[in-house]
Amino acid sequence: MTGGTVRLRLPDGAEFEGPIVDLRGVDADVSPAAILAAIRAGCPTRPDRPTVYAPPPTRVHTHVCRLSPEIPLDRRAALAAVGAARGVETTSDADLAAAKRSLRDLSVPTVDDAELRAARRRAAEAGSETERLRERVATLRGRVAARRVDGDDDAVAEAETALSEATRELSEASTEEVAATQRLATLERRADRSRDAREKRLRLEDRIANRRRARRAAHADAVEPDFRDARGRIGSALGGRFGTCGDDAGTPLRDALAVAAVAPIRAPVVVDPDVVSALGGPEATFERLDAPLVIR
Numbered sequence: 001m002t003g004g005t006v007r008l009r010l011p012d013g014a015e016f017e018g019p020i021v022d023l024r025g026v027d028a029d030v031s032p033a034a035i036l037a038a039i040r041a042g043c044p045t046r047p048d049r050p051t052v053y054a055p056p057p058t059r060v061h062t063h064v065c066r067l068s069p070e071i072p073l074d075r076r077a078a079l080a081a082v083g084a085a086r087g088v089e090t091t092s093d094a095d096l097a098a099a100k101r102s103l104r105d106l107s108v109p110t111v112d113d114a115e116l117r118a119a120r121r122r123a124a125e126a127g128s129e130t131e132r133l134r135e136r137v138a139t140l141r142g143r144v145a146a147r148r149v150d151g152d153d154d155a156v157a158e159a160e161t162a163l164s165e166a167t168r169e170l171s172e173a174s175t176e177e178v179a180a181t182q183r184l185a186t187l188e189r190r191a192d193r194s195r196d197a198r199e200k201r202l203r204l205e206d207r208i209a210n211r212r213r214a215r216r217a218a219h220a221d222a223v224e225p226d227f228r229d230a231r232g233r234i235g236s237a238l239g240g241r242f243g244t245c246g247d248d249a250g251t252p253l254r255d256a257l258a259v260a261a262v263a264p265i266r267a268p269v270v271v272d273p274d275v276v277s278a279l280g281g282p283e284a285t286f287e288r289l290d291a292p293l294v295i296r
Contacts, residue, residue, distance in 0.1 A: 257275075
């Protein structure tokens with residue numbers, strides 16, 4: 001049994017406690033929506049709102065928190081939540097856990113695109129300058145050789161001075177080119193690692209999404225037989241009310257009641273009085289759903 005006790009305090013100070021809180025005869029301006037909000041919020045709440053003391057709602061509770069003839073229900077999502085709440089193990093669990101760990105441990109290097117563009121510019125400019133100076137040095141060497149052939153000592157000295165200056169500039173430019181090239185290589189390697197890491201992250205995220213879908217499907221499939229049995233019992237109890245006549249009738253209300261019946265629910269569910277009456281009264285409803293009830 002999972003049905004427990006709930007304590008509810010109304011804004012006027014009235015308190016109710018037990019596995020069944022029946023507000024059908026209570027003259028208070030408290031809507032089912034306000035009670036649901038209090039269940040979700042926990043306590044304390046504002047003095048002008050109801051307060052519910054009960055275990056916090058789980059994911060299953062979001063599907064069946066308000067059991068009324070107008071309830072919307074995603075049956076597969078609800079059954080998947082039931083399977084998860086029951087602790088059903090699936091073949092996807094280990095791979096999902098491993099993928100989550102890998103994603104958590106994955107580090108994506110940061111890359112400053114502006115810095116990378118500047119490094120490429122710097123390397124290109126340094127390479128161009130080195131090539132220009134290399135050509136100048138070659139030209140000056142030829143000039144020195146020609147002046148020596150001419151035997152003009154002053155012209156030779158002038159050419160050698162120019163060659164020496166150009167050689168020094170070439171050495172500095174070559175050093176600058178090496179530094180710029182190395183810096184660019186470092187940034188490009190980081191950019192490659194960042195791109196690879198982002199691609200790996202996308203693959204892991206896809207893998208996690210696929211494994212989660214597979215796990216949800218397995219959770220839903222695992223509890224489907226119990227759900228069908230419960231739906232049959234609920235249908236018999238409703239006796240055709242709310243459009244539930246027939247073994248194959250799958251109205252959202254009938255399905256929601258069956259989900260609640262097979263789910264381990266500890267937070268109270270808010271049940272429409274007409275539904276309670278159709279199920280045979282508060283005690284019968286509690287026995288069928290095995291969950292704390294607030295009737296409103």
